[in-house]
Amino acid sequence: MSSPRNVIVTGGAGGIGRSIAEAFIERGDRVILADLDTEAVTAVATQIGATPLIVDITDRDTAPAILADAAAGHGGIDVLVNNAGLLSLHGSITELDPADYEATLRVNVLGTFLVTQTVAKAMISAGKGGVIVNISSIGGRQPTPGMGGYESSKAAVDSLTRWAAIELAGHGIRVNAVAPGPVLTPMLAMAMPEGSEARAAWESRIPLKALAATTDVAAAAVFLASADAGHITGVSLPVDGGQLLT
Numbered sequence: 001m002s003s004p005r006n007v008i009v010t011g012g013a014g015g016i017g018r019s020i021a022e023a024f025i026e027r028g029d030r031v032i033l034a035d036l037d038t039e040a041v042t043a044v045a046t047q048i049g050a051t052p053l054i055v056d057i058t059d060r061d062t063a064p065a066i067l068a069d070a071a072a073g074h075g076g077i078d079v080l081v082n083n084a085g086l087l088s089l090h091g092s093i094t095e096l097d098p099a100d101y102e103a104t105l106r107v108n109v110l111g112t113f114l115v116t117q118t119v120a121k122a123m124i125s126a127g128k129g130g131v132i133v134n135i136s137s138i139g140g141r142q143p144t145p146g147m148g149g150y151e152s153s154k155a156a157v158d159s160l161t162r163w164a165a166i167e168l169a170g171h172g173i174r175v176n177a178v179a180p181g182p183v184l185t186p187m188l189a190m191a192m193p194e195g196s197e198a199r200a201a202w203e204s205r206i207p208l209k210a211l212a213a214t215t216d217v218a219a220a221a222v223f224l225a226s227a228d229a230g231h232i233t234g235v236s237l238p239v240d241g242g243q244l245l246t
């Protein structure tokens, strides 16, 4: 096992973020859980042995300083996982509320950009390279009616991944994304209980016939951040049970 690294996971209080953080901690890394939900992030960090960091990643006046301070305070950041995202605001092209679209783009695109910019600067000045993993979605490549606002934000995350990868490669920083299909988070399990019509409808689109577990997404993130993925940069890796094949 390689030596412990400092890892930031944004949106770490949520279903997938928690699982990603646990997977890094399991391999011996130190994790900073960054989230705007003070209560939830403090509780989750305590439960899993991470350090909580309260930050709104869309706030350009405060987020860069909070993240830069955290990086400096921990002796640098080796791995950034841009996982925070807004995935609840949907509507058809003729009906989506523009304010909802703007809110989604702010978190998923602007927020991911702001955190990447800040942490990349810290990685460049530390001069030790680094790894960035963005949590995208196969929706960025395969449309589902009614979800296009969210999906277009994830297409932008895939593009941002390639943008950062080409510019940061010279600094020894690799940038990739994990693109899940629907993931069985506690929230989704509640919204679509086993046996429900909604769950069956999603499963019927997936050749492997199951939604992803949060640990499937975490395993891909840990792999992309590892030395085993040392020659991989600029990709968005589907973790979708084959859904993109259909």
Ligand SMILES: NC(=O)c1ccc[n+]([C@@H]2O[C@H](COP(=O)([O-])OP(=O)(O)OC[C@H]3O[C@@H](n4cnc5c(N)ncnc54)[C@H](O)[C@@H]3O)[C@@H](O)[C@H]2O)c1
Residues within 6 Å of the ligand: 010, 011, 012, 013, 014, 015, 016, 017, 034, 035, 036, 037, 055, 056, 057, 058, 083, 084, 085, 086, 087, 107, 111, 135, 136, 137, 138, 179, 180, 181, 182, 183, 184, 185, 187, 188
């Ligand atoms: N759940 C799925 O089916 C699924 C599928 C594909 C991709 N994803 C992506 O995975 C990521 C995590 O999803 P999840 O299902 O765990 O969602 P979640 O809602 O459980 O977690 C998201 C977390 O992000 C935090 N967050 C939101 N806005 C923030 C901000 N401005 N600053 C800081 N933190 C903020 C929330 O407080 C929350 O803790 C998202 O990027 C999502 O788009 C999810």
